[in-house]
Amino acid sequence: MSDAQRTAQGAAPRTGRCPYHVPGRAQADPCTDYLHLRDDESVRWDEDLGVWLVTGFREVTELLRHPSLSAAWPEQGRSKLHTPAEGGSGDGSRTSELVRRWFMFNDDPAHADARKIVAPLFSAERLAAARPVVEKLVDELLAPERDVLDVMEDLAVPLSSRVICHILGLPDDVAPRLAVWAPDIAALLVADYLPEVVTRGYQALHEVTAAVDDALRGEVPEGSGLWLLAQAHRRGEIELQDVWATASLLIYAGFETTSTFIGKAVRAALHAGAWAEVLEAGPTAAVEELLRFDTSVQQLARFATAPVDVAGHRIEAGDLVLIMLGAANRSPAVFDDPDHLRPGREIRRHLTFGFGAHYCLGAGLARLETEVVLRRLGARWDVVEEAAVPVTRSHYGLTVLEHLKVRGGTRNDA
Numbered sequence: 001m002s003d004a005q006r007t008a009q010g011a012a013p014r015t016g017r018c019p020y021h022v023p024g025r026a027q028a029d030p031c032t033d034y035l036h037l038r039d040d041e042s043v044r045w046d047e048d049l050g051v052w053l054v055t056g057f058r059e060v061t062e063l064l065r066h067p068s069l070s071a072a073w074p075e076q077g078r079s080k081l082h083t084p085a086e087g088g089s090g091d092g093s094r095t096s097e098l099v100r101r102w103f104m105f106n107d108d109p110a111h112a113d114a115r116k117i118v119a120p121l122f123s124a125e126r127l128a129a130a131r132p133v134v135e136k137l138v139d140e141l142l143a144p145e146r147d148v149l150d151v152m153e154d155l156a157v158p159l160s161s162r163v164i165c166h167i168l169g170l171p172d173d174v175a176p177r178l179a180v181w182a183p184d185i186a187a188l189l190v191a192d193y194l195p196e197v198v199t200r201g202y203q204a205l206h207e208v209t210a211a212v213d214d215a216l217r218g219e220v221p222e223g224s225g226l227w228l229l230a231q232a233h234r235r236g237e238i239e240l241q242d243v244w245a246t247a248s249l250l251i252y253a254g255f256e257t258t259s260t261f262i263g264k265a266v267r268a269a270l271h272a273g274a275w276a277e278v279l280e281a282g283p284t285a286a287v288e289e290l291l292r293f294d295t296s297v298q299q300l301a302r303f304a305t306a307p308v309d310v311a312g313h314r315i316e317a318g319d320l321v322l323i324m325l326g327a328a329n330r331s332p333a334v335f336d337d338p339d340h341l342r343p344g345r346e347i348r349r350h351l352t353f354g355f356g357a358h359y360c361l362g363a364g365l366a367r368l369e370t371e372v373v374l375r376r377l378g379a380r381w382d383v384v385e386e387a388a389v390p391v392t393r394s395h396y397g398l399t400v401l402e403h404l405k406v407r408g409g410t411r412n413d414a
């Protein structure tokens with residue numbers, strides 16, 4: 001139903017139902033996509049794409065645990081945009097062989113075996129050790145005197161790229177290259193029916209592999225990601241391709257997801273006029289609500305290996321299912337007043353980091369980085385305002401937050 005039809009029938013138009021909507025405001029509204037998706041059934045077949053869309057909180061948790069929904073969708077999962085003749089690796093499978101080795105795109109037991117090799121990187125002990133590293137990086141990045149801070153360019157992007165290099169054991173000078181690789185790899189996952197996307201995605205993966213090889217020729221820090229992977233390779237548990245695969249997975253899964261989320265967290269707080277409430281609730285509690293309110297990973301995919309019945313629908317074997325995490329996080333059945341940002345909200349569970357066997361391995365690290373950023377910004381400024389309209393870029397269906405320029409001060413300045 002179009003907005004015009006909605007209005008003709010007396011229903012509220014889509015825009016304007018966001019509680020923070022300001023008519024005529026030039027910037028993208030983080031609520032709009034969620035509101036729009038939630039207007040439809042919680043499980044529905046999208047005829048144009050030829051995929052299932054799942055937006056209900058209960059259905060998402062049910063399906064992410066379902067044994068007949070496989071995470072190995074890059075192997076075979078196809079939307080109507082994919083045809084065997086276009087894109088892919090030419091062997092009938094989608095995307096590159098390296099990506100198909102990512103444990104994120106494999107089911108147990110292969111998934112669990114590969115995940116446990118790098119899981120020690122994210123233990124409570126390692127996270128505690130990462131805190132001073134993250135704090136030092138944030139302090140360095142905030143040190144230059146500036147009238148205007150670009151939360152993305154000056155802070156979130158350099159921070160999360162350097163953190164990934166640190167945990168993997170890649171040299172710091174590799175960090176700026178992540179911003180080039182990550183979008184090209186991300187595009188490969190969503191738009192590999194376009195030849196130019198395949199070319200760029202494969203090039204990025206090739207460059208990641210070369211950087212990993214360079215690092216492994218030297219001495220990688222003991223206990224780092226590359227060290228753990230090289231040890232597992234030496235013990236004969238994994239092949240060299242798996243070392244490259246897991247390194248590229250951690251870059252893809254850990255960098256842009258986190259940098260974009262840090263930007264979105266600040267943008268959401270400003271959009272909702274809730275900077276003071278974020279500081280009052282405390283960054284640790286506020287981060288959970290910000291994660292629920294506007295996530296950087298909107299959707300996950302799964303591939304049905306057998307028929308699955310859900311919410312009165314039958315998903316057939318071979319169907320591709322898109323699980324819409326951001327929309328499910330706005331479910332009124334689970335969250336009171338879901339479109340309001342309430343930094344002190346008690347949250348039993350949100351779906352931003354997924355659910356079940358593939359639950360995000362880096363959730364603690366993402367929380368840590370965001371919390372430190374909010375804490376440090378809050379220590380400087382109790383008032384923050386946008387210095388320009390945030391700049392987003394559409395990259396093959398993925399929205400990338402490129403610039404978020406803000407200006408801060410204290411109440412005493414006023």
Ligand code: HEM
Pocket residue numbers: 071103104105115164249250253254255257258261295296297300301325351352353354355357358359360361362363365366
């Ligand atoms: C705000 C930032 C982040 C968000 C929103 C996010 C979100 C997610 C989600 C939704 C999944 C589930 C995928 C699925 O079920 O198919 C996931 C998996 C994963 N994430 Fe994150 N992530 C973030 C940050 C990170 C960081 C910092 C790292 C590591 C440095 C990381 C590493 C991973 C890995 C390795 C997986 C695959 C887990 C598995 O398949 O067992 N993520 N992430």
